[in-house]
Amino acid sequence: MKEMLFYRCEKCGNMVALVKAGGGELTCCGQAMTKLQANTTDASQEKHVPAVVYENGKIKVAIGSIPHPMLVEHHIEWIALVAGNKFEMVYLKPGMEAKADFMCPMGEVEDIYVGKEDEIVPNCEGNPCNFVSKDKSLTEVTVYEYCNLHGLWQAKFSL
Ligand SMILES: [Fe+2]
Structure with missing residues (x-):
């Protein structure tokens, strides 16, 4: 997918x-x-296109390169990551930062995030979530976000 x-x-x-x-x-x-249709609304690209970086095994997403407002009347409702056979969505609320971290599903299997035995992998409250296994053949992920006023935006990211 x-x-x-x-x-x-x-x-x-x-x-x-x-x-x-x-x-x-x-x-x-x-x-x-x-x-x-992603990225088709006439609005600031800098405030809407997801800014994606890889850091310490995580894919860190900020909306956008200039932080998007998180006001009741204008905010990012969710950020989602699509990669290989997985889809994960993080819901945001006004007052939160327009950011989400995902475990990186790309890379070497040695980096697998296994968590603790009794740990429920959080899903998600802004913390790293359920991308707990990696796929070496994956080269690209797609990040989506939805602004309540300006609609759907997306960006692709490769390691
Ligand atoms: Fe917006």
Whole structure:
């Protein structure tokens, strides 16, 4: 999985991530849902395109290269990482920083994050989450974020 498709209902605001494409039309409130197109809103690229760095086994995502506001009326709702056969989403709230860390799913298997035996891998409250195994063949991940005013944005990242 390299891309994740997101749809929004323009009436009620329901938003869905399509985990498997069946081919039918998604509808909500009696009408077709809108397929979200990343990076198409006329807004500051610097405040919306995810800024992604690798550090100490983690993929650190900030929105964006200039920090995005996190006000009730204008904020980043979530950040998601798609890599290989995994998808992970971190929800944010106004007042938080527009950032999320993910365990890096790329690299050598020796770096596997195993956690402690009784540890519940957090999912996620802004901490490293469930990318606990690595895939050497993975070369690229896709990071998405959603701004409540400016919609869907994405960036690709390679080690
Ligand atoms: Fe925004």
